[in-house]
Structure formats: C-alpha cells, structure tokens
Amino acid sequence: xxxxxxxxxxxxxxxxxxxxxxxxxxxxxxxxxxxxxxxxxxxxxxxxxxxxxxxxxxxxxxxxxxxxxxxxxxxxxxxxxxxxxxxxxxxxxxxxxxxxxxxxxxxxxxxxxxxxxxxxxxxxxxxxxxxxxxxxxxxxxxxxxxxxxxxxxxxxxxxxxxxxxx
Numbered sequence: 001x002x003x004x005x006x007x008x009x010x011x012x013x014x015x016x017x018x019x020x021x022x023x024x025x026x027x028x029x030x031x032x033x034x035x036x037x038x039x040x041x042x043x044x045x046x047x048x049x050x051x052x053x054x055x056x057x058x059x060x061x062x063x064x065x066x067x068x069x070x071x072x073x074x075x076x077x078x079x080x081x082x083x084x085x086x087x088x089x090x091x092x093x094x095x096x097x098x099x100x101x102x103x104x105x106x107x108x109x110x111x112x113x114x115x116x117x118x119x120x121x122x123x124x125x126x127x128x129x130x131x132x133x134x135x136x137x138x139x140x141x142x143x144x145x146x147x148x149x150x151x152x153x154x155x156x157x158x159x160x161x162x163x164x165x166x
Contacts, residue, residue, distance in 0.1 A: 029137060032065065032092065033058035034147040036074065036129050039155060042103065049115075051104045053082065055131075059092040065137055065145075066091045072102065072133035076153075077121070079114045082106070088135070119155060126152035 035056050043050040053074065059065050067088035074082045082104040092098040106115065118127060129151055134144040 029065070029139075029142055029145050030060045031145055031147055032060065032135070033149070034131060034133070035149055035151055036131055036153055037099070039076070039153065045108075047108055049106050049108055051082070051106065053102045053104060055100050055102070056097060057092050057100065058097045059094060062094055064091050064094050065135070066139065067100075067135050068138040069136040070100070070102070070133060071136075072131070075130040077118050077127045077129075079118060081115075081118075126154050128152050 033056075037054040037056050038052075040052045040054070041049060042052045067090050069085060070088045071085040072083060073080070082102070084102075084104075086102055088100060090098065090100055108115070121127065130148075131150070132146070132148045134146045136144050
C-alpha cells in the first residue's frame with residue numbers, strides 16, 4: 001500500500017514536470033508579412049458577383065510554415081469587402097515567400113452601391129485596403145499567427161469590365 005502511494009506521487013511529479021516543460025517550450029513563430037496583390041472579378045451573375053483575391057505571404061522564420069486554415073477580413077476604401085475563414089493547406093517555405101487565393105461571393109443586392117463606387121474609382125486611383133487575419137499553423141504547440149497590413153491597390157479595368165472566368 002505504501003509503495004502504491006509512493007509510486008503515485010512519483011508519477012504525479014513526472015506528469016507535472018512534463019506539463020510544465022511542454023508549456024514552456026511553445027514554439028515562437030515570427031509574424032509573416034501578408035499583402036493583397038490583386039482583386040479580380042471571376043464571375044458576374046444577376047444577383048451575385050464572385051471575386052478572387054490574391055495574397056502574397058513572406059515567411060521570416062528559419063522553418064517552413066504549414067498553413068492549415070486562414071481567417072481573414074479585407075476592407076477596400078473603408079468598406080468591409082470580405083471576411084471569413086477558409087482551409088489553407090499550403091506551406092510557406094523557410095525565409096521565403098508564397099501566395100494564396102481566396103474566392104469571395106458577394107450578394108450584389110446588399111453591396112452594390114458601395115462596391116460600384118469602389119470598382120469605378122479603383123480603375124483610376126489606388127484604393128486603400130486594410131487586411132487582418134490569422135493563420136492556423138499545423139505545428140504542434142504553435143499558437144495561431146495573426147497578421148495585419150494596410151496598403152493600396154489599383155484595380156485592372158480590363159479584368160473588371162470583362163469578368164474573367166477560370
């Protein structure tokens with residue numbers, strides 16, 4: 001009986017040490033740089049429009065970043081253009097860059113007035129954008145990595161007018 005109690009104390013001590021060690025060995029991931037490269041019209045319907053957003057990602061870490069999912073929010077000229085979460089399943093090489101695409105479907109009945117002005121103005125001037133989100137990294141003990149960026153982008157008149165299908 002005494003031996004069982006002693007064995008339990010040793011096991012609990014080992015589990016406590018292991019838990020403390022795991023908590024202190026969380027992987028530190030430097031924030032990647034993310035920027036919006038392009039906004040393209042993929043499809044135009046009577047009541048909806050599909051856009052493809054292309055992003056560039058720069059990984060400043062000395063190890064690859066396997067991205068499991070992306071939550072994002074994009075504003076164009078102060079208008080909340082798109083937000084959501086998508087499964088990523090791509091790898092950004094160590095100390096390198098990569099890209100990813102997100103397809104966004106918008107309800108034109110709800111967004112038409114604001115979107116019409118942004119698209120019209122974006123052909124003639126740079127449109128400011130704000131981008132924020134988080135990458136879920138597929139690495140044990142790694143916390144999600146947030147990103148935030150602001151910049152400007154010029155919309156391509158040919159692609160917007162024609163509505164490109166893929």
